[in-house]
Amino acid sequence: MSVRVEAPIVAGAEERTVAVWQGRVRMRVVSKGRGPALVFFHGPWGLTWDPFLDELAESFTVYAPEHPGTTPEAHDDIYHLDGLWDLVLCYDELLETLGIHNAAFVGHSFGGMIACEVAAAYPDRVRRLAMIAPLGFWRDPDHIVNWMMLEPGALRAHIFRDPDGEAARRMFPRSDAQDAAATAARIRLMWAMGTTGKFIWPIPDKGLKKRIHRVKAPTLLLWGREDRLVPVAYADEFTRRLPGARVQIVDAAGHVPHLEQTTAVVGVLREFLTQ
Amino acid sequence: MKISAFHLMPYRELPADFEQRYESVWVTPPWWELADARRVGQYYNWTLDELSYAAKCGFDGVCTNEHHQNAYGFMPSPNLMGSVLARATNGMNVAIVQMGATLPTSNPPLRVAEEYAMLDCISGGRLVAGLPLGSPMDVNLCYGITPMEHRERYREAVELTLKAWQAREIFSWNGRYFQLATVNLWPRPIQEPHPPVWIPGSGSISTFDFAVEHDVCYCFLSYSGARSAKTMMDGYWRVVAEKGRDLNPYRAGFLQLVVVAENDARAEEKYARHVEYFYHKCLHVPAMWFSPPGNQDYRSLVATMSNPVRRAENPKTLRYRDFVEKGFVIAGSPATVRDRLKEEVIKGLRVGNLMVLLQIGSMPHELALENIELFGREVLPGLRGVWEDEGWVNHWWPERLRQRAGALAAGIAAGGA
Numbered sequence: 197m198s199v200r201v202e203a204p205i206v207a208g209a210e211e212r213t214v215a216v217w218q219g220r221v222r223m224r225v226v227s228k229g230r231g232p233a234l235v236f237f238h239g240p241w242g243l244t245w246d247p248f249l250d251e252l253a254e255s256f257t258v259y260a261p262e263h264p265g266t267t268p269e270a271h272d273d274i275y276h277l278d279g280l281w282d283l284v285l286c287y288d289e290l291l292e293t294l295g296i297h298n299a300a301f302v303g304h305s306f307g308g309m310i311a312c313e314v315a316a317a318y319p320d321r322v323r324r325l326a327m328i329a330p331l332g333f334w335r336d337p338d339h340i341v342n343w344m345m346l347e348p349g350a351l352r353a354h355i356f357r358d359p360d361g362e363a364a365r366r367m368f369p370r371s372d373a374q375d376a377a378a379t380a381a382r383i384r385l386m387w388a389m390g391t392t393g394k395f396i397w398p399i400p401d402k403g404l405k406k407r408i409h410r411v412k413a414p415t416l417l418l419w420g421r422e423d424r425l426v427p428v429a430y431a432d433e434f435t436r437r438l439p440g441a442r443v444q445i446v447d448a449a450g451h452v453p454h455l456e457q458t459t460a461v462v463g464v465l466r467e468f469l470t471q
Numbered sequence: 472m473k474i475s476a477f478h479l480m481p482y483r484e485l486p487a488d489f490e491q492r493y494e495s496v497w498v499t500p501p502w503w504e505l506a507d508a509r510r511v512g513q514y515y516n517w518t519l520d521e522l523s524y525a526a527k528c529g530f531d532g533v534c535t536n537e538h539h540q541n542a543y544g545f546m547p548s549p550n551l552m553g554s555v556l557a558r559a560t561n562g563m564n565v566a567i568v569q570m571g572a573t574l575p576t577s578n579p580p581l582r583v584a585e586e587y588a589m590l591d592c593i594s595g596g597r598l599v600a601g602l603p604l605g606s607p608m609d610v611n612l613c614y615g616i617t618p619m620e621h622r623e624r625y626r627e628a629v630e631l632t633l634k635a636w637q638a639r640e641i642f643s644w645n646g647r648y649f650q651l652a653t654v655n656l657w658p659r660p661i662q663e664p665h666p667p668v669w670i671p672g673s674g675s676i677s678t679f680d681f682a683v684e685h686d687v688c689y690c691f692l693s694y695s696g697a698r699s700a701k702t703m704m705d706g707y708w709r710v711v712a713e714k715g716r717d718l719n720p721y722r723a724g725f726l727q728l729v730v731v732a733e734n735d736a737r738a739e740e741k742y743a744r745h746v747e748y749f750y751h752k753c754l755h756v757p758a759m760w761f762s763p764p765g766n767q768d769y770r771s772l773v774a775t776m777s778n779p780v781r782r783a784e785n786p787k788t789l790r791y792r793d794f795v796e797k798g799f800v801i802a803g804s805p806a807t808v809r810d811r812l813k814e815e816v817i818k819g820l821r822v823g824n825l826m827v828l829l830q831i832g833s834m835p836h837e838l839a840l841e842n843i844e845l846f847g848r849e850v851l852p853g854l855r856g857v858w859e860d861e862g863w864v865n866h867w868w869p870e871r872l873r874q875r876a877g878a879l880a881a882g883i884a885a886g887g888a
Contacts, residue, residue: 272768272769274619275623278647344763344765345612345763346759347758347759382776383772383776386764387764388764389765390619390763391619393763393764394619397615397616397617397619398612398615398617
């Protein structure tokens with residue numbers, strides 16, 4: 197195949213690929229910054245190193261692993277995992293290999309759910325847990341739109357408050373672009389949705405409600421007020437089960453408040469995670 | 472040549488503005504607004520009557536298939552239909568071609584192995600066992616199977632099915648998706664080692680590989696005619712050759728929409744609106760739904776996204792004459808239809824097992840019967856002998872039904888193969 201489908205290299209970051217699961221699952225970890233360890237679990241559209249992670253890296257040593265299957269040249273590794281239990285164990289092995297025994301966890305959307313699952317399975321690995329618009333629950337009246345079924349234009353409009361804004365332009369190639377970079381970006385988005393979707397199809401409630409009580413770390417929930425994918429109402433599902441969890445609603449943001457209101461979100465996170 | 476009548480069982484009376492008013496014909500069309508159960512009962516009976524009539528008109532096989540939650544073709548259980556047809560055609564040289572029950576939506580998939588064995592027993596060994604992967608709309612959207620697991624489940628289910636039909640001993644199946652401690656199928660099919668297997672596909676390269684490796688008949692179920700299928704089918708034949716199989720045309724099946732009338736002009740008068748209904752309403756599905764993320768493996772995804780080969784034409788912008796001109800539908804007098812089928816489809820794509828869709832969209836019962844009768848009387852006889860001079864044996868047809876075109880051919884094959 198002539199198309200190279202790789203996430204852009206990040207200036208000043210270190211990359212290493214860790215093989216877990218008896219060597220069968222390779223996960224690239226991008227790390228940058230100084231300060232206490234922070235593990236970032238990316239959402240359903242793959243890892244892109246953006247200004248949000250750069251700003252976090254000013255206060256923390258950010259470790260951003262790629263979800264299995266989204267690491268370049270390791271696409272088929274995803275087929276070695278059967279379900280959520282396997283995935284959580286992979287993260288445990290990954291953190292062990294990286295020597296991260298107690299860190300701040302930050303997760304977005306799908307990644308928020310995975311951060312929470314890892315925190316429930318291994319409560320001592322997590323010092324503080326921050327989830328940005330996490331998945332994990334289902335309420336019939338508060339329908340979560342299945343973004344995997346949306347046309348690219350509609351997908352963009354569901355993720356971002358402003359589908360034409362700068363953050364949206366960074367994630368999506370122009371709809372009329374046919375060059376190799378645009379094709380590579382489309383492939384990356386599709387495959388990231390497929391490999392993450394494997395763990396949440398067709399309804400993203402995979403039993404977190406039975407396990408979330410095990411989380412010991414202080415918890416923060418951040419939600420864009422205008423989230424069109426996972427309604428803000430879902431914050432209640434988390435706070436009901438995690439008494440003491442704090443909720444911060446972010447104005448003028450959709451499903452990606454950290455990309456749309458970066459400075460505000462980083463400010464809240466910095467304050468919460470350094471307490 | 473074997474020629475079978477295919478039926479989708481569409482809803483024939485959708486409103487004129489259906490595609491403007493509703494999101495999709497599949498998954499989400501509102502039953503209570505659009506349909507009526509008594510009317511649907513009539514449709515099922517018409518469908519059975521139309522296929523039974525095709526059997527009487529000399530077709531070699533009758534085909535049904537499985538789909539869910541839609542007005543495009545809704546036989547959620549093709550085996551219910553197949554069993555009526557098996558019974559109704561006893562004593563006739565007609566194959567019951569199930570195209571078929573979808574393994575990934577049957578849990579355990581052994582259910583399909585059992586029902587197919589029942590059909591083979593009821594029909595006296597006339598079953599063709601289609602083992603479709605199932606469409607993403609059916610399997611992922613309606614039946615909740617994770618797109619990334621769809622093909623893996625399917626492949627495991629195919630292996631399980633083949634073994635369940637043939638195993639002489641009781642066995643255990645400790646699979647990734649299915650675990651069964653005691654597999655001992657009752658009944659087993661009459662045909663040994665098992666009924667002929669057809670695998671329908673829509674051009675995905677991984678399905679070519681799978682079909683050729685298993686030495687089964689690959690069927691391209693297309694609504695876009697032979698011209699747009701040419702590249703794809705050439706790709707299939709390349710895989711056949713690469714993997715060292717012979718170029719037996721019976722390794723390939725193809726579905727073609729056909730309407731026949733006294734002459735070309737009459738065909739347009741009689742069928743134009745039904746053809747347009749089919750392409751405009753019955754195929755009204757958001758493009759993304761055909762390929763949810765993860766449904767294609769990475770290799771196929773890169774191939775598809777990197778070569779948006781001539782973007783598939785939007786059929787909503789086309790009218791009857793376009794469909795005919797482009798070969799989506801082969802239409803006209805018996806001579807026109809016969810010649811186009813022979814040149815474009817049978818010879819052009821190298822197809823030995825042809826399926827024709829003769830009830831199309833809103834086409835009413837009486838007109839469907841006319842189309843079937845005329846095709847059977849005036850078209851079919853002229854096509855039956857197409858491959859005979861080359862002497863191939865249709866290993867993918869029930870053995871007891873192979874005869875018709877066979878005696879001479881078998882001799883040549885034995886001498887020449």
